[in-house]
Amino acid sequence: MNKNIKFVQGNEAVAEAAMYAGLSFFAGYPITPSSEIAEILAKRLPENRGKFIQMEDEIASLCAIIGASLTGHKVMTATSGPGFSLMQEALGYAVMTEIPCVIVNVMRGGPSTGIPTHGSQGDVNQARWGTHGDHAIVALTASTHQDIFEVTVTAFNLAETYRTPVILLFDEVVAHMRERLVIPEKGELPLVERLRTSVKEGVDYHPYLPREDGRLPMSDFGGVHRYNVTGLYHDMWGFPSSEPRVVHGLIRHLVDKLENRVNKLARYKEFFMEDAQIVLISYGSAARSALHVVTNRRLRGVRLGLLELQTLWPFPSEIIREKCAGVRAVIVVEHNMGQVMQSVKMAVEQPDSVFLANRIDGTFITPTDIQNILRLIQGKGV
């Protein structure tokens, strides 16, 4: 038997994938339903000479991993709604200072303490706009443990490539559900290592002067280049500046490096999309019910397709517009009051034909819930 086959929770898939990607520093604070990630890494990291620390709160957790990233480590923290709210200021700091880091938010029902042990997908827009000010962000999700593994590795790769925080928006259902996971062999999934400067000691190193391809080679704290990192608008030296040219240049750089690559960053899966007349758009645990409906209805000849999103931000508007061109209806299936539906409506040519199939009572959306909406659209009544 292949020893790399495991029967695990989604949270364990996240932790295993992080180790596979080269995680060497984790800081976190206990919170349901993400705590297993911290528990597993408290054991796994020191086995590999990595470091784990339980901080005094979620604010400190994100701050600590940003500090550890600067000494050259691949870093991660994991939390859920209330903790993610606390992290928003430091998240903006990581955006502004371009520090690679991965933040897992295992979504639970909100607002406030909400419903900690039940699933939700209510933090999608918070991931986009939770921190103050204009900015761009990367947020990924997945619906199966195998995909969680791949998407988590991708998160580390994107964080290093674009020098950005990457948010992993999983949800309680996939996080706590157990299913089969095949751990890929070493080398099976590509890993992106940190791009470090080739500038020699004694030669001026400009930490915030992008190369022609837009990338910023880093220099580890403790190394031969000493530079300043600040959350203020800063020049190529990393020193504070309120010069309009510098301010404009930096915000454009921060936004453009991601928003100009929307299609490249877009991860998604298509099921029966070739001839679909009605398209379901879903992600995370909700996509599991959506896939069941599509597979089931296809048996009865209904031309139904599923577009499962794995990249939620930057939002793949162009791809969605193309995939939904000419279809009769689009149904967005999600565990919230229509957060992705709003973005889909803005993306497609006929926003009036976009509908929502959701649940907001803390229970999992069933195929029947989706089929009921489908029947309404088809004029069949419930």
Added chain:
Amino acid sequence: MSNKTYLRERFFPHLWCPGCGHGIVLSGLLRAVEQLGLSKNEIVMVSGIGCSARISGYVDFHTLHTIHGRALAFATGVKISLPELKLIVPMGDGDALAIGGNHFIHAARRNIDITAIVMNNRIYGMTGGQFSPLSGPGINASTAPYANIDPAFDVVELAQAAGATFVARTTAYHAKQITDFIKQAIVHRGFAVVEILTQCPTHFGRKNKEGSAVDMLKRYQESTTPIGSKAKQENPDLIERGIFVQKEAPEYCDQYDLVIERATGGQ
């Protein structure tokens, strides 16, 4: 030596007001680094937000100017991830003990090898003179127009109770003591706190009629006394200066090395 060796002259002039005590702290700190013979590459200075926090921009070390109150949390990540680095964290009174109070007590509790310098001018200078948790009752501030009613923390007692293993206090008037205490704090293995009373003539001084920067410095001379002095017995209102705590206790990074040893079975 010349302080210029350790300064980023490109970034001057600094933003501190004329008469501000923070420059004296900066100067004392650089002398300490020079006298210890530390390499600039082995020092990481982490700061938060406020007048005091700007000190990190001016020094030629690895510098991390972060968000309000969280400098010690960032510093904790830097230190554990690369324990051979020397971490120096200058903070203002509000930065360290209002918004940053939680991180302050937890860094002390862990006894992580970081040198925390509390530049205590008893006021929020950068935002225009609001009272801080170190202002104390009776102080006038822009948010205490009828005199402050908030009791103050005693930094020394708080740090000691939270578990700091080196705790000292001095003032901007006692410039040589600043260097001496910071030197000892950096050498100390564990969480070290040096409180330095530093004058803010622009906000604290003006609102509380304490006169010029020179007047305020003289006041530090008159209102403080070495620990356990006879003067203190005669006048209990005097503020004691000196090293209050200097003891050995397990340091956090050392302890984590033991965790790694247990996890790897010493392999």
